[in-house]
Amino acid sequence: MRCRNFVALVAGFAVCVGQAAMAEEVQVAVAANFTAPMQAIASDFEKTTGHKLVTAFGATGQFYAQIKNGAPFEVLLAADDSTPAKLEQEGEAVAGSRFTYAVGTLALWSAKDGYVDAKGEVLKRNAFKHLAIANPKTAPYGLAATQVLAKLGLTQALGGKLVEGQNITQTHQFVSSGNAELGFVALSQIYKGGQISSGSAWIVPASLHEPIRQDAVILNKGKDNPAARALLDYLKGPKAAEVIMSYGYEL
The missing domain is CATH 3.40.190.10 (Periplasmic binding protein-like II)
Incomplete structure (x- = not known):
C-alpha cells in the first residue's frame, strides 16, 4: 500500500512539473473598453491553463502603431474588426487566427x-x-x-x-x-x-452606428507561443462567454 501511494505521489509530482514546464507567458494588447472583463477572465485562465497573461490596456489605434513599430505584443484584443484584419493583410498577424470575441454596446x-x-x-x-x-x-x-x-x-x-x-x-x-x-x-x-x-x-440603439465588432488575433510574435493559442481558445469557451455577456457585450 505504501509503495502504491509513493508511486501515485511521484506520478502526481511529474504531472505538476510537466504543466509548469509547458506554462508560458503571453503579452496581450487589450482594448481599453475590455479592461474589466479581461481582468475577470485572466484569473481563471491562468488557473486553468497554467499560462500567465501580461496585459496592456489602451486605444486600438495606438496599439496598431506600436505593433507596426515592433512592440512585443503576441495577441491583440481590438475594439474593432478592421484593425486585426488590416494587420493580417499586412502580414503582421497569423492568418486564420482572427475571430470576433465580443460585440460592444x-x-x-x-x-x-x-x-x-x-x-x-x-x-x-x-x-x-x-x-x-x-x-x-x-x-x-x-x-x-x-x-x-x-x-x-x-x-x-x-x-x-x-x-x-x-x-x-x-x-x-x-x-x-x-x-x-x-x-x-x-x-x-x-x-x-x-x-x-x-x-x-x-x-444607444445599435441602429445609430456601425456594429462594434471586436476581434482578437494572434500576432506574428505569438505564432509559436502555445499560451497565445490557449488564450484565444479560452475566449471562445463558455466560461469566458459568461463573463463577457455579464458586462453587457453580445457574442
Missing part, C-alpha cells in the same frame, strides 16, 4: 443620477457644457459616438462641446470626475449585475 452616461434620460433626449436639449467622447481616429467607440451624433443631426450643434479622451478609459474618467457632464462610453464600463452600476445612462 455604446452608452451615453452621466455620473449624476437622473441626468441622462432613457431616450437620450438630453443631447437635443443641449443644456450641458461638455460632452466627452474617445478619440474617433484611434478608438472605435469614439468613432461610433460621432456616427450617433451624425445620425441624430447634432454634429454641428454639439461639435464645440466635445472633449476627447485618448481612449475610452480616459473618456470615462472625464465623466466620472465631473469634468464633463456626460459622455459616450462603453456599456461594459458602467454595467454590473445586469444593470447600470452608477449614475444615469441611455443605451
